[in-house]
Amino acid sequence: MSESAKSLLPAEAAAEAVKAYIxxxxxxxxxxxxxxxxxxxxxxxxxxxxxxxxxxxxxLAAENQALKIERDALKGSQDRNARLSDGVRRFxxxxxxxxxxADAIAVATNAxxxxxxxxxxFCIESSDxxxxxxxxxxxxxxxxxxxxxxxPEGMGAIxxxxxxxxxxxxxxxxxxxxxxxxxxxxxxxLYVLGALAExxxxxxxxxxxxxxxxxxxxxxxxxxxxxxxx
Numbered sequence: 001m002s003e004s005a006k007s008l009l010p011a012e013a014a015a016e017a018v019k020a021y022i023x024x025x026x027x028x029x030x031x032x033x034x035x036x037x038x039x040x041x042x043x044x045x046x047x048x049x050x051x052x053x054x055x056x057x058x059x060l061a062a063e064n065q066a067l068k069i070e071r072d073a074l075k076g077s078q079d080r081n082a083r084l085s086d087g088v089r090r091f092x093x094x095x096x097x098x099x100x101x102a103d104a105i106a107v108a109t110n111a112x113x114x115x116x117x118x119x120x121x122f123c124i125e126s127s128d129x130x131x132x133x134x135x136x137x138x139x140x141x142x143x144x145x146x147x148x149x150x151x152p153e154g155m156g157a158i159x160x161x162x163x164x165x166x167x168x169x170x171x172x173x174x175x176x177x178x179x180x181x182x183x184x185x186x187x188x189x190l191y192v193l194g195a196l197a198e199x200x201x202x203x204x205x206x207x208x209x210x211x212x213x214x215x216x217x218x219x220x221x222x223x224x225x226x227x228x229x230x
Contacts, residue, residue, distance in 0.1 A: 095220040109137035117193035125188040146188035156180040176200035180214035
């Protein structure tokens with residue numbers, strides 16, 4: 001053995017021999033699916049590989065389909081966010097066009113569908129059971145409910161239950177709830193949206209759009225009630 005030659009352990013020598021074989025027989029290796037499955041078990045785990053070319057094509061087709069599904073999901077999310085943003089702009093402009101307090105309330109309740117909700121209401125805490133207005137879409141709730149829903153100092157919350165407390169008996173059908181505190185006078189008030197489907201308001205962009213609309217709504221109502229800025 002020459003002085004420059006390396007002395008290898010049997011296992012190392014075998015590994016080098018395999019590498020040399022692979023380098024010299026790449027075409028033969030590519031046609032031997034069983035050997036590939038032995039060399040790359042994590043890539044071909046549990047697969048019955050007979051026709052390597054067909055197997056690779058099918059695997060690539062499956063991966064391509066998965067990528068398309070992911071792409072379409074992302075595109076759907078972007079389209080949904082764009083619609084929500086458009087809804088915010090549209091209904092904020094409608095709030096500016098409101099001619100009275102009842103109009104502003106109507107804009108807010110009619111905005112439900114634009115935000116993926118099936119219904120929107122105003123929930124106002126009242127201990128005497130007398131509503132401050134006779135406007136449709138305004139519900140009375142017991143004192144302390146607003147703090148229980150959004151927290152003592154919180155401005156909004158996304159919920160998956162509790163609809164009976166905010167919408168009444170039929171509220172149990174709503175699987176997604178978005179509630180935002182409104183500072184529009186002495187009584188604690190919530191603007192609440194309910195959706196029959198689950199997870200409708202959980203995306204960050206959706207929550208941000210709804211929060212922005214709630215703040216615009218609060219300002220519009222304060223203006224119509226001639227209240228000072230909060």
